[in-house]
Amino acid sequence: MQYSSNQQAAQAYRSAAIAVPPLQAVVMLYDGAIMSLRRSISAAEQRRFEDSHAAMIRATAILRGLSHHLDFDRGGAVAERLHRTYNALIMACLRSYGRPDAAARFARIIASLSELRDAWKFVASTTARPARRG
Template identity: 50%
Template sequence: MSVMMNQAISAYRKASTTVPPVTAVVMLYDEAINATQRAAEATETVRFEEAEEHMLRSVAILRGLRQALDMEAGGAVAEQLVTMYSRTILALTRTVGKPDAAARYRRLAEGLTEIRNAWAGMTTLHPRPMQAEAAE
């Protein structure tokens, strides 16, 4: 297991002991979204090593979330989440070096924001605006 993955799992466990588990999930989504948006910004300004670091941070968080799923209790929903996390991780890692990498990172961040907001709907946390809405 990588150091970043251990850190993500550790952060989830720590957060889940101080806040309700659903709130911890929303907070981790926020971190993954922020890291993905920073990867886009770094790519646009030709800071490719920094972009990769941010992308890897997002991947580590998503791996931690995937690892924390209770497949028995979660049933079909947990299976769908595993698929979503796996596809998003793959998309993030395949984006590195692509000519349209910044746009891809932004689309991935928007997708994560939609899911984050669905989780936030189960808490008292407010929805996070989509990147396009935030720019207006």
Template identity: 45%
Template sequence: MPPAALAAQSATSAYQRAAATVPPSRAVVLLYDKVLVLLNRASIAIQEGRTSAAWEDVLKAAAILRGLSHIIDFQKGGKLAERLFTMYTTNILVVLQSFRKPDAPERYRRITEGLAELRDAWALIAGLPTRAQEMASRGGHAALPVETVARQAAGNRR
């Protein structure tokens, strides 16, 4: 099986495992959160010259989006399902094509802005807080990827 097919199968399996333990709409929110973290990590890695780590994160993010596109129910979703599939496909292509561009971090920032809006829409469906609500509950501070927190802590110890 080609690597891309394995990655898509892996992402679909991850969704199915998550959906088995939490309601499907919450699983979708968790997967969006993971994509957002991965693209943020990829941006940081690119800026730090760690292209191998960035590429791994980009591939994982694309695989999750591919997995989400494979679980769309076109019978129930109709035109909305078609639009969602097109959005996933477009984002997968843009995420992969942006990698070697000189402005890749900025491109990933714009992509995550759009995906964050979709994440928040799913959060409302799932009865979960939006990103803005989560930030407000933390006194205006956004959640940071683990790597960023660790890097900041290490910098504060110096």
């Protein structure tokens, strides 16, 4: 099951990278990770633990994909920081799953991902604008 989820996440990443501008693809991947964690919470509340686990694994697969596609040569310190952040979020997901307070923990992870997503969306919107002349 995990292998299939990883394949799906990799395919989603490749599809997004081909079909949309790179910064927009990053925003879409954050959206996917956030939605997956929300699905994990919902499934756990409905006692559908297999679905909850699969959704959490999908979120971590997306984060791994983002981490593995960082360009450390061009990104420098920012890429290093994102790498540490992604790994910390992955570990937080894995440590949170199955705990009595998993929903609250996932909510904090979602809040962190939402901040990152909003920052990338802002960057995407500022770089997508044509330069003003005059």
